[in-house]
Each structure stands twice: as C-alpha cells, then as structure tokens.
Amino acid sequence: MNLFKKKNYIPLGKTAQYNRHARAEEDYSDSPIIPNGLWVKCRHCSSTIYKKEMDEFQICPKCGGHFRIGARDRLNITCDEGSFEEFDADMTAKNPMGYPDYEKVLEKAREKSGLKDGVVTGKCTIGGYKAIIAVMDSNFMMGSMGSVVGEKITRAIEKSTEMKLPMIIFTTSGGARMQEGIISLMQMAKTSAAVRKHSDAGLLYVSVITDPTTGGVSASFANLGDIILAEPKSILGFAGRRVIEGTINEKLPPDFQSAEFQMEHGFVDKIVDRRNMKSTLVTILKLHCPKEVD
C-alpha cells in the first residue's frame, strides 16, 4: 500500500477551467475526480482507495467521504431503472466570443467526461413519481455554465412547468463559463427567470448541492430551490476561498462554505448522505405529489 501513497501514482485530472468566483483548480488538487487509474485518493481522509472497493455510490470505504460522481452514474443511482428519457442529448456549444482554441478545450472536455457539455437533463420516475431531472457534471470543464448548460436547464425547467412536474437539479459548477463571455452571465438571469415561472405555477423545485457548487450557479438556480439538500462536506459558495482570503487578508477556517457551514448559516435545508438521497427525494415527492400511474 505504501507504494501507492506516492503522489505520482494518482493521476488526478488537471483542468484549467475555473473563474474568479470559483475556487481555483489548485484548491482541488487532492480532489476525488476519479481518473482512469485503478487507485484514487480520498480528499477527506487521504487514504488511497482501490477503485473496485467502492460501490455505485462512490463513497470512501474508510471514512464515508463522498467522491465526486459523474452525471450518468448519478442518474443510475437516482432514477428508477430504465425510466430516464434524455432531453436535448445532442446540444453542443458554439464559440460566441471567438475565444481562441475553445473548440479544442471542448473536445478535451468531451473526451474526459464522455459528455457533450456540463449537464444531462431529462424525464424520469423516482420511486414511481414522475419528475424532470437535471444533473451537472464537474468532469466537463468544472461544470461551468455556458449557453448549453443554461439552455438545457432552462428548457428542462420550462418542460416541468408545462407538464406540471416537480423539478430536481443536482448542481456542481465552478461558475460561469469564461470562454463564452457575457452570454454565460446571461444564463444566470435566464435560468432564474425560468425557476420563477415554475415557482409561480405552484410547482416543487428541489435543488441538491453537490461538490462544488460555486460562482454563477450558486448565484442563480442552485440557491433557489423550495427545498435545498446538500451532500455532506460539499462546497457551496459564491466567491472562491483564495479570492476571499486575498481580500480580507486572513486564513479561512477549513469548513468554510461546506454544506455543514451553510446549514448552520441557514442556507441548506438538510444534509443527506448519498446512500439516502433517493429515499429522501422519494419522501419529498410523496409529500408533494399525488402518485401517478401510467
């Protein structure tokens, strides 16, 4: 085992996409993005874990710490088997600002994540209850929100308004996608307005905070759920830790912006272990919706 404690045996993903509001990627250098290697390091207890020791929940067998989980894997542990029908599966980004090499950056992100962009949306049932679901994925450019993420999430919310269904969004994002410039910023207003319409229609929106949810996504739909759940120790915050430390000239406590910190400050309804997430969602849906049978 000692052999594997050497840092260079852990091929952690190196993504260069982050923004002023997001925590810089360096802050996550020990982050549990599961690479193609067989071994991963737990960010919470620093143990080196043999990947096959972990089940579909991707939780550290040593300390129970939650690893980051991709959108497809998340859908598998959340939706009833075979119930997920994807929306807008083929939507891809353009280059509105003419950012040099954006196409190359996107191509790399597609390879790394196996996704077309940072969110997967669709219709499903959860414990038999119909819902519209959106799951963001930090493997795609840190889940940054550009036109595709903003449009897919807006369409999903509009669809749930139209179909009078509850909306569930699993958030993870470094913030606005810098490479798309001001158009990315506009996605915050666009998604928030869609949430407003959904809310005015008397419908339920559950937002589930997963690690990390920062910047523009924290300042739009992530913080607008009727009910806000969070995975243990996930980061929820607007400004990045280093930006704040640089501004106030002091070191922040280690739990700053953690889900536990946010619950203590009144911004999270409940912290839910990933293994209990589906049953918690089912209970919430049960208390809000009459059960429909096809």
Add this chain to the structure above:
Amino acid sequence: MSRASEILFNSRKVSRPSSLDCIEKIFDDFLEFHGDRCFADDCAMVGGIASLDGMPVTVVGIQKGHTVAENVSRRFGSPNPDGYRKVIRLMKQAEKFHRPIVEFINTSGAYPGKGAEERGQGEAIARCLFESAGIKTPIISIFIGEGGSGGALAMAAGDRVWMLENGMYAVLSPEGFASILWRDPSRSSEAAELMKITATDLLANGVIEKIIPEAPEGIENNVEYTTDFIKKDLIEEFKVLCAKPIDELLKERYERFRKFGEFEE
C-alpha cells in the same frame, strides 16, 4: 491603447459621476432609505424614493466614492448580501405602490468577504434575479461605470438595460479573465478586446438597448450633459413600459433574457 482598454480605464475613473450624483441631477425629492430589515444597511448600496418629472419612482444604485476614504467606507462599490436584500425590499415596496424602478450599476463585482459568504452572497444575488423576473412594475437599469459579473447582473435583470458611452459590462474583469484563462494578468488589454465589454459591442449582441452619450469634454466636466439624456429617456421609456399590461411586460422581460445562448443541436 485599444478602444476597449481605454473604455475600461474610463469606466473606473473615480471622477466619474456616482449613483448618488446621477440621482441628484435626474430626480427631485430623493429620500434615501436604509437597511434590508434583516441584518444591516449596506453602505455600498443606496436606495430610496424620488420624483421623476412628477412621477414617483423607486431608485437604487451601487455607490462608489470619489476619494479613497469615501471608497473605503463604500467598500469600493462592492455590495454585501445586505445590499442586494435592500434592493429586493425596495423593489417589492415599489411593486406595492406601483412605482417604476430605476437601478444604477457601478461595481467590479459583489464583495468577496467572509461575512458576505456567511450571509449568503450567492443566495442574495439569486434571489434578486428571481424577484426581478416577477416584479409587477417596470424596471430600467443603467450602467454608469463598471459592470462586473453576477454582482452587476443582479441589478440588470429588468425590462431595459442602458449604458453610458464609457461604461463596461463583463462576466468578470479583463484582469481576472487573463489571469485565470491565460495565467497572465498582463494580457488584460487583449482580454478586454476579446471579451466585448464596450457599450457598442453589448448593443450589437442585445445585452443592452441603448447607449447614453457623454460630453466631449469628459463626463466629469459636464455631468448634466449625460443626466439630461438619462432623464429625458427615462420619462419617455416609462411612458411606454407603464402603458403595457403587466402580463405583457413580464412576458417580454422573460423573453429578453430567454433569447441569450448560442449552441448547435
């Protein structure tokens, strides 16, 4: 210096008129109101009620100072969550009394502080966007200087967004952009060019509807030149917006932001 860098420089000049300077020139009977009724009165955000040529309006604005001391006391125009919650409170008050709303924007961004995070900076901005989408009275926003990221957007989510000739608006500062994406803050002028931060660029891509001119001798030497335009335009535009049925106003406001996005499918 490129045109974009020149505008970036101008937009940050401490001699530019502040929100309170504009309010004083444009409106009569301005009464400043304080506090968010939750926690504090944010000194980086001003607001209150006033008369626009005889019509009661609600006015809010992000306030920078003209001196270092004033800027320190105003947190250099970077609001705390309490500031955004003050805006929400005054917007709802405006809705109750059927007053149109004018919002002045001049900020490099929301304040990245410890207290700001403890009190939910993200939630406050999100809530501002959420409420702006549904407020049943017209909202016109004006960028008078700098406009940076979500902290600026929070106050530019209404029916019309205008910008002074030397104003700017971007997803983050060109310096931040260059240091994050290229790890080289010295390339900020290249970033400013690429990011399309000027009023002309933003008018072209539909982010703003109108550019308000500044006096050839410099805005600091002739503030009235600009505020006279703002006053005239506000009076005209509120006539149009106030005549619309609320449903139509809100539908158009939704469409205004719904249209943004470039993708293939």
